[in-house]
Amino acid sequence: MTKPAAQFEPLALAVLTVSDTRTPETDTSGDLLVARLEGAGHRLVRRQIVKDDVYQLRKVVSDWIADEEVQGILTTGGTGFSGRDSTPEALSVLFDKHIEGFGELFRQVSVEDIGTSTVQSRCLAGLANRTVIFCLPGSNNACATGWDRIIQEQLDARHRPCNFVGQVRR
Numbered sequence: 001m002t003k004p005a006a007q008f009e010p011l012a013l014a015v016l017t018v019s020d021t022r023t024p025e026t027d028t029s030g031d032l033l034v035a036r037l038e039g040a041g042h043r044l045v046r047r048q049i050v051k052d053d054v055y056q057l058r059k060v061v062s063d064w065i066a067d068e069e070v071q072g073i074l075t076t077g078g079t080g081f082s083g084r085d086s087t088p089e090a091l092s093v094l095f096d097k098h099i100e101g102f103g104e105l106f107r108q109v110s111v112e113d114i115g116t117s118t119v120q121s122r123c124l125a126g127l128a129n130r131t132v133i134f135c136l137p138g139s140n141n142a143c144a145t146g147w148d149r150i151i152q153e154q155l156d157a158r159h160r161p162c163n164f165v166g167q168v169r170r
Contacts, residue, residue: 018078077138095126
């Protein structure tokens with residue numbers, strides 16, 4: 001018996017921009033992620049800009065993880081080595097499971113665009129309370145690379161052999 005083809009399932013996603021300087025008018029990487037996720041058929045259910053502060057980041061993301069409506073979170077910013085970059089330290093402790101392959105694959109595909117500078121990307125991903133979380137660097141190019149080359153397929157139930165749609169809460 002042949003298994004029926006999977007159908008696209010729109011997910012409820014949140015976008016968090018981590019920055020000490022961006023405003024709603026200048027948040028181009030957040031805008032890019034919103035355009036990409038909506039263009040793919042998903043729904044934006046939360047969006048916020050938060051200062052690059054460990055405890056503010058944890059509060060917002062913890063609230064979204066606990067929110068029954070949010071199935072996935074995309075963050076942009078705070079993943080580098082600058083003095084206040086703290087997304088990995090803030091969010092990795094919230095993960096029930098780490099998705100190690102995301103950071104590895106992101107750096108592998110990024111080397112085509114930025115060469116060895118990709119070693120300074122500390123992007124990461126994980127699952128927490130059946131919410132998938134992808135943490136991307138703050139540049140538009142990095143967000144486009146992450147969405148176009150990895151995340152879009154992983155948030156599509158039709159992608160085989162596996163994707164994260166079955167791992168998120170329903």
